[in-house]
Amino acid sequence: MSTAGPVQHQPLDYDALVAQHGEWTAMAVHLGQGKYTRRAEPDWRLRRLTQVIADVLGKPLSEARVLDLACLEGHYALEMGLHGARVVGTDIRETNLVKARYAQGALGLGNVEFVREDVRDLRRERFGGFDVVIASGILYHLDVPAVFEFVQHVYDVCDRLAVIDTQIALSPRVTVEYQGRSYSGLWYQEHEERRDASQRYRDFWASIDNTWSLWLTEPSLYNLLTDVGFTSILRVEGPQMPVGPDRQMYLAIKGERAPIRSSPVTDALNESPRPQRNEWPVNQAQIQHGRIYRALKAGLPQPVKNAIKPALRLVGLLPPDTTPEYLRPKR
Numbered sequence: 001m002s003t004a005g006p007v008q009h010q011p012l013d014y015d016a017l018v019a020q021h022g023e024w025t026a027m028a029v030h031l032g033q034g035k036y037t038r039r040a041e042p043d044w045r046l047r048r049l050t051q052v053i054a055d056v057l058g059k060p061l062s063e064a065r066v067l068d069l070a071c072l073e074g075h076y077a078l079e080m081g082l083h084g085a086r087v088v089g090t091d092i093r094e095t096n097l098v099k100a101r102y103a104q105g106a107l108g109l110g111n112v113e114f115v116r117e118d119v120r121d122l123r124r125e126r127f128g129g130f131d132v133v134i135a136s137g138i139l140y141h142l143d144v145p146a147v148f149e150f151v152q153h154v155y156d157v158c159d160r161l162a163v164i165d166t167q168i169a170l171s172p173r174v175t176v177e178y179q180g181r182s183y184s185g186l187w188y189q190e191h192e193e194r195r196d197a198s199q200r201y202r203d204f205w206a207s208i209d210n211t212w213s214l215w216l217t218e219p220s221l222y223n224l225l226t227d228v229g230f231t232s233i234l235r236v237e238g239p240q241m242p243v244g245p246d247r248q249m250y251l252a253i254k255g256e257r258a259p260i261r262s263s264p265v266t267d268a269l270n271e272s273p274r275p276q277r278n279e280w281p282v283n284q285a286q287i288q289h290g291r292i293y294r295a296l297k298a299g300l301p302q303p304v305k306n307a308i309k310p311a312l313r314l315v316g317l318l319p320p321d322t323t324p325e326y327l328r329p330k331r
Contacts, residue, residue: 017102021095025204027075031106037099043075044241045136048249049163050079052236053132056251057161061085064131067157069119070138072204074100074112080132081112088127090117092208093201118208120146122153129159136165136249139221141190143210148178148224155228155254162230162252169215170246172276176214181227183220184276188213218248219274226271231255 012020024038031037057064062084068077073096077089081104089112091097100114117126119138133154142150154162172184190207191200200209207213216224218235225233230252241249260267289297297305 012098012102014102017098021098024073024099027073029073029075029078029103029107031103037073037103044239044243045165045249046075046079048236048239048241049076049134049136049165050083051239052249052251053080053161053163054083056253057132059131065129065159066132066134067127067130068134068136069122069154070135070141071100071114072096072137074103074114076134076136077112077114078103078107078109080134081109082107085111085132087112088130089114090119090122092116092118093204096204119150122150122157124157127157130157131160133158133162135162138166139164140167140188140215141207141210141213143207143213144176145178146210147214147216148183151224152228155230155252158252158254160254162254163249164221164225164252165249166221166247167215168221168246168248169217172217172220174214181223181273183216183224185214185216185220188215217276219276221250223273225250225252229254231257 027037028040028043029037030040054061061080064080064085066077066080066085066087068074068080068087068089071077071089071091074089074091077087077100081087089100091100091114094116097114097116104112104114119135120142135150135154139147139150154164167188169185171186173186175182175184177183189211190213191203191211193211195203197209200206222233232251232253232255234251234253236249236251
């Protein structure tokens with residue numbers, strides 16, 4: 001892993017910076033007077049991320065401390081800084097930090113700090129705690145066990161809200177054991193095996209050194225976030241973001257387990273791991289039956305239908321009966 005710490009840099013004008021470090025790869029930051037770091041285009045993820053943080057945080061961003069992990073060229077950190085938050089943005093690639101600091105200087109943001117740091121070294125002793133931790137585009141670049149340790153460390157430095165924007169596996173192709181738990185997903189190749197460290201460093205949209213990373217399924221990500229201690233996990237569906245189903249944004253809230261005072265049996269519930277596939281039966285209204293079924297349902301007397309239902313359930317033509325015992329008719 002790389003040595004952490006602030007990156008020393010000399011002030012550069014825009015053209016000199018691009019000549020030395022290359023064009024901005026994605027983030028179009030408005031620097032004022034109509035000038036952007038790259039061709040101006042809307043960032044749907046920035047829109048969603050900023051809105052959901054503002055809605056859920058529970059206090060103004062100007063009163064918050066925010067950590068932007070693997071911040072790339074710093075757009076989200078800069079956005080939070082423009083709202084008045086005290087922000088730390090980290091990235092392991094110096095080139096990204098030079099660009100982020102250039103934009104920071106152009107915007108005059110003294111409340112933002114960019115630090116060279118490997119996300120795998122994240123510790124509360126290093127940075128303290130944060131009201132908001134942003135982990136956008138990093139979780140799916142980590143291998144095992146780093147991906148599990150990273151989520152634990154995000155929880156450790158988070159005081160309220162973690163925002164995780166990530167690729168997810170749509171099917172459980174592999175299963176990995178970690179601390180007595182099973183998590184599923186798929187292996188994704190970040191680099192060709194023969195690529196050396198300098199080539200990997202220059203691939204800004206891949207891992208810094210690991211050849212393979214683990215993409216978790218959504219149920220496994222939910223389970224992992226629950227296992228480390230987050231009390232509520234929400235998938236963000238709006239504002240809209242035009243991406244495929246394998247890229248999602250989640251909110252993980254660090255709170256206290258709420259007591260259930262009206263139902264002791266509910267209060268005693270222990271959450272079990274979420275299965276990879278939802279096996280709960282769907283409502284009958286969702287099932288389209290053929291004409292023969294509809295005719296029999298309409299024509300047979302209710303006592304006859306009640307008598308044949310167990311046989312239909314036995315052969316799988318009807319879902320299991322989930323009616324609570326106290327609502328079932330007495331025999």
